[in-house]
Amino acid sequence: MKFLFTFFEPVHHVFIWYSSTILGTLFLITVAQPTDQDHLNLVRRHTSYGDVLGFVHHGKLASAECYLGIPYARPPINDRRFAYPEPVDHWINLYNATYFRPWCVQFWYSDVYLEKREQSEDCLYLNIFVPRKTVHAKPYPVLVWIHGGSYQVGGSQLFPINGTVDNIVSHGVIFVSINYRLGPLGFLTNMRSGLFGNYGLEDQIVALQWIKDTIGLFDGDPNRITVGGESSGAASVSILATSPRTIGLFQRAVIRSGSAMSPWAIQSTNTDLNSAKLMEVTNCSFNDDKKTMECLRTLSISQMKNIWKLLADDGMKLIYSKSDSKSTNYNHPFLAHTYFTPVVDKYRENQSIIPLPAERLIRENARLPLMIGSTTGECIAYVSWLAYLAENDRIDLCNIEFVAPSFRFKNAEQVKQAIYQHYFDNRPIQHDTNLSHILVKIVTDQNIKVPMMKEISYYTNKNVPIFVYSFDYSDDKLQNMHLSFAMRDQGAAHGFDLVYLFQSMSVLDPRNITVEWASKDLNITYFIASTMTNFVKFGNPNFQTESNKLQFHWPPFDFPSSQQMYIGSQIKPNKVPFELLYFWNRTIEIIQTLSLQHDFIFEPPTVSNFHCGVFEDYELLNYRVAFFTVLTLSLAMLFLLGFCCFLHVNYRNQEKNIPTVVE
Template sequence: MAPTSVLCRVVCVLVAATMAAGCARGWDEPASTSADPSLVQIASGTVRGVVGRDHRLFAGIPYAAPPVGALRWQPPQPAPTWDGVRDATAFGPRCLQDLDGGVELGRQTDEDCLNLHVWTPAVDSDPPPPRPVMVWIHGGAFVNGSGSVYDAQHLVARGGIVVVTLNYRLGTMGFLAHPALGPAGAVGNYGLSDQQAALRWVRDNIAQFGGDPGKVTVAGQSAGGMSVCDHLVAPGSEGLFDAAIIQSGPCQAQVALPEAERISIDYAREVGCADPAAAAGCLRALPADKLREPVRYFRIGDDALSGPVTGSAVLPTDPMATFADGDAARVPIAIGTTRDEFTLFMALEHLRGRELLPAGYPDVLAETFGPNADAVAQRYPLDRYGGSAPLAYSAAVTDGVFACVDERIGADLARHGPVYAYEFNDRQAPAPEPFATLPFPVGASHSLELQYLFDVGNAPELDPAQQALSDQMIDYWSEFVRTGAPHRAGSPEWPALGEGPVPRQRLSLAPGDIRVFDDFAQIHQCPFWDGLK
């Protein structure tokens, strides 16, 4: 997984959409008719959303009770009901997270954050059959981000699907695994349980928005993609979705329960709750602001992320091992990475004045790859990358942490069901303006494909060829959500991965050059990575 401090900024810079309802492009005032399309009755009560020319949005709908007070570090509880009409025209607060860097334009954060947003196509005079649903889980290294930054207006209008984006508890609130917080083995993973609660909400309510509860795809990118891997093996997720999309998800970055408990005990000590007998009450009594700093688990170099805990009640097995054993949910899968995953993180470090120089290359390899550092240095020598330590290190992490993990997951899952693999390969993808001053190219890096699927209010504009690629990607994604196979008339064929000795065919996504290729593993040196211990 990407370093937490970096990934936060990636989402902030690239995916921060307009935050207040009514500001998104093309929205109109709600229609006033006898069958008002801005009103929807759900199990908890009636909500009023926003009606646009080509879509509807119902924002900030609570799918669980506020996880505050005695419910802090408890499984999500049912959402409260309400009388009258609840306003659903503005996004609710994002979940508690570190405010460093002004993530999402300083948008409010709160413990009371378990809300979701439903995007639907416009209401037709002749209503169509129930539409397939994509439930999108946001990234952010499990320490920040929110569902509100993913503007699905164009995706639902062009794709003809319903999209649900959601918030889930992050960082310490979502993943602290202190053994005093619950029964043995039942701590941690509160954020993952929130996602399951949102999926149950979709099952029970999405038909009221024109969605098909029997045709749900769970999807996500980065930490969201890693979450999708978890749902493929978590018992509590069984039956809640019919297909899955994993984008740039390093699903090996789980932490086992004993290690998570040790780190969580250390965290509690640092915030003043060292006594094991009193830790639960002490932690629950702390002001929320004292818990913004996330508990940190899986490491890459000096950075770390929060995240799911394996060997626990919610996630008994490690996804990677379960995939290899053939015990994951047998549903259609779309999975992929970007060609240059890690360059954007190095770019952001450079812009903060933390430039990686050639002299520091051995040290950062040692921090990241431990006893394999020398072998990695020989495989990724500086002179192959023009003497650039950021490019050499980015190539190594791209291959070892993202691409070859993706290749392994695809191969394992393809033994038991259809798997469609891709690589986003627009190496001229728009990136934030400050990156133009860098001494190395960013290329097709982590998260840059998101602006091809979602409307991003502050991202650089796509050129005509890139916009055509965006339309094609939306067609592929929405057709996969609709049918479980991304076959779309007028677009190049996207074959499923082959089995055994058959070449593993993958779709390369680049402007004007969508094509099938079968040397992904060689390009990313996966035989080398598979051979490391």
């Protein structure tokens, strides 16, 4: 089954918007390019690799020197495909850094906007935006941003120059965005040292080393580097912030809407299986790693893209089959199409980036000050897509198999009973206005919120400074453009915070829609931009040396107060709902470890297959249960009474037939 969708038909719009926002901003057009006026203001910097030519961009709030498409490693092509990134060569001539270089090869469904991107394996470039003529003191702190996109798509080019300069650089911060290898080119592995995987993470580490070594020549402070990211970019930051390979490369971390502990973030088994499938289909599967590598390096990009789509289509079959059979498909769309991801690579010994499972990695190695948070309706897009399918009779939206797929759990039926009890309060699942809200919560809690709560608790236990937020702001125009099928008023969707941070729809919508920003929107932009850049500068989102325009205080997270900053129509502290963590981390874990062989089974009230309309009325259900229970007992009593009467009559007849004995 193929998905050749355009954005101008409703189903295609819903599916692709889900795909592009569920765990990363995926289908993104090339955003604001330098103007002719910008090129009239050329600037030059000297680096240890050679001189670079950039330009000055004048925004509404600030000016910045922009250096686009600077190489940080040699092109990962030919013999460097599926290999460590190598340091970039020096250049003799002046390097032209006035335009974006190609996107890394993108792995996704066929789409007209995606195909317009210039893509290449030669893609290991970064972009640098430096404050110009500012009151802020040099050297400037640095924010390095890792883009999202389910590890399959995206690029450093997606962040608009205007929003970057006005909302981040204007606060006296250097902004650096980087490319890294994606899909199988970035994460293919056979779980051995020969084809070790994690190439995309290796790219990120080499980029960070280049920045630490070179940023001083751009007026940056190599000892005040913060790494941030959103979605799969956030999961990358979560990994890098606790990896033994990155000690000393950066000092703080910003994690938005993702975690290394998210179920889609580090999938060693899935990536191994998908890699094996790719090698099998291309006849590149050999016991000799050298032969395997030689074969893989001869594959064309189109071959790899076709196999990626084959894997994706296999993952979709369960959704479209209308079958009640439980999923054993490890490529379920619930995991946001993350078919090739980072893996636990302890087999690499001293070169390992992820030597431990994510939970142990973070629990044992949390060390850096952290800003972390999510939107309130992270997985609205996925449920919106399911709602479309249900509306067209493709699936039963009330079957919670789609939001809590069986392949994720041991004792899956008991787990789903517990989920039903917790989220629906044992009431029948009905098609009403509250259903979509509950389904969004179930998916969001599993994929984003609970993993992030775990991360928060582990950092807090290490006494590391941590600042937590919950983003809940969206206005009618943003919801009307992207939400449908009763999905409005469910909270802020995945990526909405980036729309306001960069003040551009281009980070979310491939059609590059222009939006008129109201004053309340600009206040939200100011708040999230200033607090993040304050954290980059001071390790604290509160104003330190500037006037507090918004008159707020953001408390650091601790137990037992559990306070976070709620960012909505009002901005105020509230509490992190840690009861979710108890449910998923304790109750569900206990249910999964129960031994069915010892007859110890969790059995809350059941709902057959969790389908809509199983019971029309909850109160009537109680009477029905009581009625049939009494009826059954009455029939049993009548049967016993009849049987006793039969025995009695039979006994009396036998007594009459006994002959009289005369002595």
